[in-house]
Amino acid sequence: MVEAVAFYLFAALTIAMFAITVMSKNVLYSMSSLAAGMIFISAFFFLLDADFLGVVQIIVYSGAVMALYAFGMMFFDATKDVKEKNPSKKIVFFLSGMIALLLVIILLSPIISEKVKALYPMSEEVGNAEAVGVVLFTKYLVPFEVAAIMLLVAMIAGIILASKRMDESITLKIDQEIEKEQKGEL
Amino acid sequence: MITLTHYLVLAAILFSIALVGILRRKNLLMLFFATEIALNAVNIAFSAISKYYGDLTGQLFAFFIVAIAASEVAVGLGLLIIWYKRRGTIDLDSLQSMNG
Numbered sequence: 001m002v003e004a005v006a007f008y009l010f011a012a013l014t015i016a017m018f019a020i021t022v023m024s025k026n027v028l029y030s031m032s033s034l035a036a037g038m039i040f041i042s043a044f045f046f047l048l049d050a051d052f053l054g055v056v057q058i059i060v061y062s063g064a065v066m067a068l069y070a071f072g073m074m075f076f077d078a079t080k081d082v083k084e085k086n087p088s089k090k091i092v093f094f095l096s097g098m099i100a101l102l103l104v105i106i107l108l109s110p111i112i113s114e115k116v117k118a119l120y121p122m123s124e125e126v127g128n129a130e131a132v133g134v135v136l137f138t139k140y141l142v143p144f145e146v147a148a149i150m151l152l153v154a155m156i157a158g159i160i161l162a163s164k165r166m167d168e169s170i171t172l173k174i175d176q177e178i179e180k181e182q183k184g185e186l
Numbered sequence: 187m188i189t190l191t192h193y194l195v196l197a198a199i200l201f202s203i204a205l206v207g208i209l210r211r212k213n214l215l216m217l218f219f220a221t222e223i224a225l226n227a228v229n230i231a232f233s234a235i236s237k238y239y240g241d242l243t244g245q246l247f248a249f250f251i252v253a254i255a256a257s258e259v260a261v262g263l264g265l266l267i268i269w270y271k272r273r274g275t276i277d278l279d280s281l282q283s284m285n286g
Contacts, residue, residue, distance in 0.1 A: 007188045011196050018200060018223050022207035027215055034219050041226050044193070048237045050245050057229075060252050065222070065259050069215075072263040076215065076270055092209045100202030104195060135242050136249070147253040154257030161264025 003047060010043045027073065035066040052129040072162075193234030200227035214266055214276040218259070225255045 017037035024030040038061040045054035136144055200223060207220030229248040236244025266276055273280050 003188050007192065014196075015199060015203065018203045021219050021223065022203055022211070022216075027213070030216060030219055034222065037223070038226065041230065044196075044230050045233055047188075048193070048233045050233045050236065050248075053229075053233055053245050053248055056249065056252060060256055061222075061226075065256060068259055068263060069218075072267060075267045076276065089210070093206070096202060096206040096209055099205055100198070103198040103202060131242055132245060132249075136246060140246055143250060147250055150257050151253060154260040158260035158264040161261070162267050 006043065006047055010040050010047075013037075014040045014044075027076070031066065031069055031073065034069075035062055038062050038066065049128060051127070052132050075162075190234055190238040194231055197227045197231035197234070200224075200230070212278045214269075214278060217278070218262055218266075221258070222255060225251055 014037050017033045017040060020033040021030050021037065024033065039058060041061075042054040042057040045051070045057055204220045204224035204227060207223065208217060211217055211220060229251055232244040232248045232251070234244075236242060236248075269280075270276050
């Protein structure tokens with residue numbers, strides 16, 4: 001009973017927040033509701049006995065990713081509304097509706113689950129974090145290390161891309177050079 | 187009683203919201219937000235299947251998706267900042283500079 005109430009409550013909240021994210025014209029509103037939706041999503045992980053994943057969701061998404069967006073927002077003008085021209089809204093909504101209908105039909109169809117056997121069954125004796133750790137550091141050790149390298153590469157790329165010669169505005173110079181080249185050619 | 191289908195339908199609804207966002211937004215930052223929503227919807231589906239089949243592999247896949255999402259944001263936001271410095275806009279239509 002508690003599970004059902006929690007599920008429907010958080011489902012409604014998450015869908016509302018993400019709908020605001022998608023529909024809002026202001027970047028700040030959109031980002032704030034996205035952060036709220038991320039927190040609400042972690043509730044599903046706790047409901048699903050994936051405690052560690054829920055904690056990671058809060059720390060990584062609400063802590064790291066949204067903070068990164070918030071700091072990245074300093075480079076953009078976040079106060080003015082986003083102006084977008086949508087040539088035909090009908091086609092967009094029709095396509096998305098059809099895709100959604102297809103997805104729901106696919107997921108509602110009975111799942112062939114008879115032959116699925118759990119490779120790493122959950123045990124009652126150890127907690128979720130411990131079980132995840134055991135599987136992560138035995139079977140998935142190599143992907144774990146590769147993911148660590150990927151995060152390192154992404155961090156270096158982000159630092160270099162965002163902060164390269166920040167003081168002298170390479171970008172304006174390059175634009176001027178392009179204009180000069182175009183004028184020279186013409 | 188909440189079953190696996192409930193969670194899968196919820197994930198499908200969230201994924202459709204993300205698809206609507208990807209199809210109708212022209213702002214690149216908003217496209218990034220929609221991508222995050224899509225990744226999160228998939229994470230919910232993975233962990234739900236993980237619970238109802240009693241298998242931890244789904245949760246581990248969700249972990250790797252979280253790692254991929256984090257690195258995608260870091261690199262993408264860096265590229266976005268450079269583009270904004272160059273063009274003064276992050277509209278998707280401003281990317282059409284290679285049309286001959």
